Amino acid sequence: MGNTAHEPKHTTQDTTNVADSVPEDDRLESYRFHLPEAQIAQHPSPERGGSRLLVLDRSAGTLTHARFADLCDHLPEGCLLVANNSKVLPARLLGVRPTGGKVEFLLLTPLPLLEELPHASAGRDGVRDDADGWRSVPAEGLLRASKKIRPGDVMDFGPHIRVEVVQPGDFGRSAVRLHWRGDLRGLFLEQGHLPLPPYIRRENTAQTEDAPEDRDRYQTVYADDARLGSVAAPTAGLHFTDRLRDRLAATDRQWAEVTLYVGYGTFSPVRCADIRQHAMHREYIEVSEATAAAIRKAKAEGRPVVTVGTTSTRTLEGTVRACGEVRAFTGWTDIFIKPGYRFTVADHIITNFHLPESSLLMLVSAFAGRGRVLAAYEEAVARGYRFFSYGDAMLLL
Missing domain, CATH: 3.40.1780.10 (QueA-like)
Known part of the structure; x- marks a missing residue:
C-alpha cells in the first residue's frame, strides 16, 4: 500500500505495427x-x-x-x-472498509474547488449538508483496496472523513462523494500523506509516515x-x-x-x-x-x-x-x-x-x-x- 499504489505498471502498446506513415x-x-x-x-x-x-x-x-x-x-x-x-496537498489518506480491509484514497479534485463549491441541498450532484455537521461534495480520486471496489462502497478515513464510491473507473480513478465534518483543509493537513511519485521509494514502504x-x-x-x-x-x-x-x-x-x-x-x-x-x-x-x-x-x-x-x-x-x-x-x-x-x-x-x-x-x-x-x-x-x-x-x- 505504498506510494506506488495508484500508478499501474508501466506498459505500452506494441509499436511494431505503427504504420510507416506515422511521422x-x-x-x-x-x-x-x-x-x-x-x-x-x-x-x-x-x-x-x-x-x-x-x-x-x-x-x-x-x-x-x-x-x-x-x-x-x-x-x-x-x-x-x-x-x-x-x-502540494498531503492528499493521500489511509483508511479502512466496513469489513476492516485497508484502503487508500488520493484526492484528485483540487482542494480549492471543493472549498469554494456553494452550499446547496438539492441535486444529487450538488453540495449537501446534514444536521450532524457533515458536508458532502462530488469529487474525483484514486482508490486502492484489497478487494474490488463497487458503486456504493463507503470507506472511513478517521472519524471525520469518509469516501462513498459513485462510479469506479480505469486504473483506480473513481467518481466519489467526499463526506467530512469540520475543516477539510485542516483534516488533510493533519492526517494526509504526501503523494510522492511512484518512482520514489522510501524505507517505510507502506508510507504510513512522511519523511521530514x-x-x-x-x-x-x-x-x-x-x-x-x-x-x-x-x-x-x-x-x-x-x-x-x-x-x-x-x-x-x-x-x-x-x-x-x-x-x-x-x-x-x-x-x-x-x-x-x-x-x-x-x-x-x-x-x-x-x-x-x-x-x-x-x-x-x-x-x-x-x-x-x-x-x-x-x-x-x-x-x-x-x-x-x-x-x-x-x-x-x-x-x-x-x-x-x-x-x-x-x-x-x-x-x-x-x-x-x-x-x-x-x-x-x-x-x-x-x-x-x-x-x-x-x-x-x-x-x-x-x-x-x-x-x-x-x-x-
Missing part, C-alpha cells in the same frame, strides 16, 4: 531512452539549490554544464520568469498556502532558494506567478503507439491580471519570458489556446504540447529531466527538438546527472 515525432517509441535506475533521484540534494544545471542553447547548438545556484549567469538580461505557485525531508523539500519556497491542492510538486521550482530569488531580484530579471494544480496524470506514461491519439489529462489553472499584464509588457518590450517548469508552460500556452491571447483566466486546460506545436508565450524553459514516453518529454521535445533533447539526455546520463522530481535541472535557451 517519427509522433511515434511513442521515439521517446524512449536508456536510464540506469541508479540515476533516478530517491532523495533531494543535500542542500536546496545544490543541484546541477544543464544549459541547452538551441541557437548555438551547445550544452553547458553548470550549477543551478549560478542560474543568473545563464538567464537573459531583462527576462521575466513565470513560476507555478501551487502547493519530503515535507520540506517536496514544496517550492514560494508555494502559496492559498494555492494548496496539487498532488505533485512543480518540480522545476524545487531548485530555487530564497537566496537565489534575492539575487534575481537584485538584477533586472522580473518574477511573476501562475497557478496550476498539478494532477497525478503527470506521472502517467503515454500509452498510444501513435501519440496523436493520446488524450491529455486536464488540470485547473489560474492566471491573474497582474501576471498577464507583466507578460504582455515583457513581450511588447522584447524581453524574453522564461517559464519555470512544464506546468507554468502549459498554463500560459493553455490560456492562449482558451482565450486567444495572454489575459486573466481561471479554468481547465488539457493542452497536449508535442513536436509541431508553435509556442506563443514561452521563450525559454527551466525544467527537470523527464520520464521516457511521458507527455512532459514530448513538451520539451516540441520546444527544443526531439533529437536535440534526447542527445542532451544521453549526455546527462553519461555525466551522472540525477533524473526526475528530485533530480537535476535543464535550462532550454
